[in-house]
Amino acid sequence: MEVIEPLRVCRKCDLHAYTREDLEAFEKGNPNKYPYGRQTICVACERKDKASRMIKHRYGVTKEEYEECMNTSDCCEICGTNEKLVYDHDHTTMEFRGVLCRSLTQH
Secondary structure, three states: OOOOOOOEEOOOOOOEEOOOOHHHHEEEOOOOOOHHHEEEEEHHHHHHHHHHHHHHHHHOOOHHHHHHHHOOOOOOOOOOOOOOEEEEEOOOOOOEEEEEEHHHHOO
């Protein structure tokens, strides 16, 4: 039985690309640096990494800490709506203050 080597394997989730079509699931990269012009991370894992980096940069916490804080309330702690909820924090200390709706944070 012949073993087929994958063209790419995601370094995060172990997704395998065996065909050119499968390669579409991988992030594009410089063809001079990356074989087939695709990086060794799939699009889904790159999105997760990007979201985690954005949360760390914006709020100074890990994605897990952010989610834990956001799970403390399922509605705005001021008006009670459960639409467009956001992470409210002190911009100087970066300390979490609560869950608010977007309409309250845009004033």
